[in-house]
Amino acid sequence: MDxxxxAAYYHLLHELQAVDFVLxxxxxxxxxxxxxxxxxEExxxxxxxxxxxxxxxxxxxxPLMHFGHSYSKYPWQWADEPWPWQV
Structure with missing residues (x-):
């Protein structure tokens, strides 16, 4: 992972993780x-x-999720690092 x-990347990813925990x-x-x-309701x-x-x-x-749960722009974004689970 080069x-x-x-900082905004990590902040947004942290917010997502916190919301996922609550869910x-x-x-x-x-x-x-x-x-x-x-x-x-909550x-x-x-x-x-x-x-x-x-x-x-x-x-x-x-994209955050694979197998059709997230779209990819061109070119194919799954080749881009870091992936959310690597940080």
Whole structure:
């Protein structure tokens, strides 16, 4: 991994990771409390926030997920490092 990323890259990636953590925790909670409307609303708010953050990340830095979950610009961006899981 030779490419040095700017501070905004790491900030955005950190925000994504934090939102993903909240979504996992809310998902686990909702598995045992499926009728908690406030938790469902919170989950949905974070799901929207995650989509916005992921779109912002992918627009500026490239795809986050493979197998059709993220688009690639031309040329094929999966050859570009660092990949999100490498930092």
């Amino acid at each position: 490419k040095q990323m700017d 996992v925790e809310l998902n686990l909670y909702l598995d045992t409390h499926p009728n908690d409307l406030k938790a469902i 989950y949905n708010r974070y799901a929207v926030k995650r989509k916005e953050l992921a779109c912002a990340y992918e627009e500026k830095y490239g």
